[in-house]
Amino acid sequence: MTNRIASPILQPVTLGGLQLKNRIVMAPMTRSRADDNGIQPDYAAEYYAQRAGAGLIVTEATNISAQARGYTRTPGIWNEDQITAWKRVTQAVHQREGKIFLQLWHTGRMSHPDMHDGGLPVAPSAIKPHGQIRVHEGMKDFVTPRALRTDEIPLIVEDYRRGAENAKAAGFDGVEIHSANNYLLEQFIRDSTNVRTDRYGGSLENRLRFPLEVVQAVIDVWGAERVGIRISPVTTTPGETPLDSDTMRTFGTYVAALSNLGLLYVHEIEGVTQQSREEVSDVSFAALRRAFRGAYIANNQYTLDLAEQTLAAGDADLFSIGRPFIANPDLVARLASGAPLAEAPKAYWYGGDSTGYSDWPTMS
């Protein structure tokens, strides 16, 4: 075991006005322990507090409305009971001097009628994702979603605004807008999932209109210095979603617009989420990073070694780590001491109770 306590990754750093313990971010991870009303169980507070050794925690994706839901037992942030449950989480994390952002989510077409009393999921266009989605009764085929009417889109912007306000009421330190992994915002951005002919489709400017309206609404609530965003330009899951026909231009333009709005950070999944880090097509993560003035959080299979190399090259500021946080609540302490990491069986990732969730032991 090599002691890595002096690693620059593990030293305190500031992110905007926030003082962080280190450059490690706990990546957002859906764990599906909420009840059917989107309310987090008490033991979620313990789970997040155990992981407060991270410089910053980004919560699991959280539905901004009932319409936003795609997966069973995912939490919400649209009503008082949900706010009360999240308050327990933020208080527990703050007691351990951690910082925590809520990830704001709308799944769009990555949903199923079973989540909407038989109604269709909504999307920019009526294009069916490939494959299946997990609902109460197990796996079911995706369906063709309903294309949103133009007059419905500003209502969803308002849902994001309310979600941002509720996150503030729940005591979060900021919010991360989930614009990654082919959920609603990314469905508007990519021309493979948006074939609209109104002001929210067609040209690149039109395809970016809805995501940028959402970002502006959330900034109105929090100020840009407490708002981050997540992107995944080359991820094709879920739904085997095709890439945009000009990923570099599309995401380069998006990131530049986000930079002009003064967002705190862009959190980028480099490569295909949980899969290859190889650059796909002509997409340069470094070029996307350079298009953004704020902080850059890099993600996808980062180890301490890779983070150190990337920091030394000036290619990222913070590094988010996902899967290793599942079975290693004290991940940062383990990285510092060079201790071996535990591994969580996949069966514990989604659903169930506190087992395989908030009962992982610390090192000794």
Ligand SMILES: Cc1cc2nc3c(=O)[nH]c(=O)nc-3n(C[C@H](O)[C@H](O)[C@H](O)COP(=O)(O)O)c2cc1C
């Ligand atoms: C169980 C699980 C749930 C996830 N849920 C989310 C989520 O809610 N929001 C999100 O943006 N990414 C989610 N991801 C993706 C992770 O944040 C991360 O991008 C991915 O695991 C790659 O990072 P890693 O190699 O450090 O695990 C999830 C990943 C896993 C394993």
